[in-house]
Amino acid sequence: MLQLLVVAVVLGAVAAVSIHQSTKEFRDIAGGRMLSVAESLASTPIVREQLAAPQVAQVLAPDVDRAVALSGATVAEIVSPNGRVMVSTDPTRVRGDADLGDSDVLGGRGWSGDVDIDGRRSIAGHVPILDTDGRVLAVVTVSENYPSTWMLLSDAGARLLIYLGIGAGVGAVGSWLLSRRIRRHTLGMETAEIAGLADHREALLHSIAEGVIAVGNDGRITMINDSARALLHLEPDVVGTPVAESGMDAGVREILLSPGDVEDVIVTTSTRVLALNRRSATSRRAESRGQHIGSVTTMRDSTELASMQSQLTSHKSVTDTLRAQTHEFANQLHTISGLAQLGAYDDVTTFVGTLTRRRAEISESITAHIGDPAVAALLIAKTSLAAETGVRLTLDPSSRLRALDPALSTDVITVVGNLVDNALDVSRDHGSRSITVLVRDDSTSDVPDLCVEVVDSGPGVPPEKRELIFSRGVTSKADTPGGRGIGLALVRLVSAQHGGTATIDDAESGGARFRVRMPLG
Structure with missing residues (x-):
């Protein structure tokens, strides 16, 4: 319906333009003709001779009627200078007042333009009748009524009406086809239904x-x-x-x-x-x-879920460490029991002393550099777990760490634990099967920071994957669904939350070096 309305408006505009053009053309042509007829009548000798005749209306009536008949005008009149009708093709207008409109014919010049005759708009031509002194004796007016709108359209040509009809038909058919196409593209829904669907879609998506x-x-x-x-x-x-x-x-x-x-x-x-x-x-x-x-x-x-999973992983790591230690202690107890049954009590003493020294050496090698109890305990446990799996975990001698705030200590444990676990996964079957851990805080610089480095003996990380390995956590554990974990992802997350960085490069031993820096300020 809207499209049909647009077509109707366009056709109406075309018709209005056509009427305007026809009206202008009629004014130009008819105005010139009326002026010519008026000039011809004003120059007729009998008209000039009989202007003062007592029965001028009857004497000059045939000449005025002849002018109308020959020109197709509606009304022809002779008007006195004071605006009184002297002669007219319409007897009822004789002795009446004539409306000369905007005419300046009384100034002695011919004029053509629009006038109002008995309430009808007309185009008129006015020509003065002058005496030898140039004085206006009378005015000849010849006018023709404007045609009706239908006549103007008809005068514009039958083809215009045909074109308007064809345009209306084409517009109606086009509107119908367009409506079908739109309904097909909108699945038969109307505009109100589409708007409602869009509103529900936006509300659903954003909720x-x-x-x-x-x-x-x-x-x-x-x-x-x-x-x-x-x-x-x-x-x-x-x-x-x-x-x-x-x-x-x-x-x-x-x-x-x-x-x-x-x-x-x-x-x-x-x-x-x-x-x-x-x-x-x-x-x-x-x-x-x-x-x-x-x-x-x-x-x-999944940030909170990842954090919980990290905690569960840490607990599982501790459990695995305890299980490994239990297995190791069981073997050692079996050895001690066997030596006692053999009566080799000196060997028992020597064996227990060796175990004690080894345990003390591991603890002292870590606690001498790591002052935070939680981080130290984690490294001791990871050292035992690594030994159980055949991997040697070494703390870099340059490591040093003071006691940390409990919240920061927890984050450091998350970083160190996940990096060591990742290193264990890739080192147990590659190279020298060794891991080196560096934990160092620097409180002497202008911006004190904490550095954690873990070097493994694995195959390394290709340069093109070094950015994504932190974005998409990767693990080699077979029990992880899809082979994808979040350990390294958590490392990056924790470091970023402290305003730090997590990077990877190649180690001199051929494996990968994971480095995390976190500001302490």
């Missing part, structure tokens, strides 16, 4: 606690809800921005632009641990059903 972000085939963000913007720290006007230029973390960008579907991938940003799921999106419209139109990625904040 979901999980983040939702859609990316088109061109790599641009097409939709993002409030939760996703908050999780990724993006601006409100990010829609339409290419993912590569959005400013989000590299790990998230990789998932959003990956070619296939992704399920429960752990990605860490500078402040959060996120679980991402990505699915390809296809069109559901009839004409493009099944066509790939982009992807939709959902994300949920």
